[in-house]
Amino acid sequence: MDIASILESVREANLFIQLGVVFLISLVPFLEGYVAAALGIAVGFPAIPTILAASLGNWISVMAVVVLYDKVGKLRQGKPKKERSAKRMEKARALFNKYGVPGVALIGPFVFGHHLGALISLLSGSPKRYVTLWMTIGILVWTVGAGVLAMLGVNVAERL
Numbered sequence: 460m461d462i463a464s465i466l467e468s469v470r471e472a473n474l475f476i477q478l479g480v481v482f483l484i485s486l487v488p489f490l491e492g493y494v495a496a497a498l499g500i501a502v503g504f505p506a507i508p509t510i511l512a513a514s515l516g517n518w519i520s521v522m523a524v525v526v527l528y529d530k531v532g533k534l535r536q537g538k539p540k541k542e543r544s545a546k547r548m549e550k551a552r553a554l555f556n557k558y559g560v561p562g563v564a565l566i567g568p569f570v571f572g573h574h575l576g577a578l579i580s581l582l583s584g585s586p587k588r589y590v591t592l593w594m595t596i597g598i599l600v601w602t603v604g605a606g607v608l609a610m611l612g613v614n615v616a617e618r619l
Contacts, residue, residue: 492517
């Protein structure tokens with residue numbers, strides 16, 4: 460069952476269930492709020508509440524990365540570090556080195572999503588407050604942008 464099918468199955472449900480499903484989808488890394496908002500609006504959910512639910516869900520899951528980063532870092536102190544060579548991680552680091560936290564927050568979703576962008580920004584030594592600010596801006600820009608395009612009838616879901 461794909462995401463569009465899940466949303467389609469709750470199309471006739473009450474608004475709270477619709478928004479709850481959008482919220483849950485937006486919590487998932489690499490799906491993000493902009494995917495959830497665009498699909499929800501394309502299925503026929505009310506635009507503004509859908510955009511708000513998708514933004515909030517995405518923001519909460521990215522903030523969990525920011526908060527857990529410190530917790531995991533404290534647990535890993537003293538343990539040897541493993542080098543990661545994953546393709547997404549390399550792209551994220553290159554983007555960070557070129558554009559910094561704002562670039563990762565605003566351009567990153569093209570490549571790797573907000574969750575990995577937040578992690579890369581933190582691993583690179585950026586302050587949590589700065590990462591939080593820019594990830595919030597990035598999530599809002601992407602989710603509102605995708606929601607507005609979906610409201611205008613642009614088939615964003617098909618392009619994602």
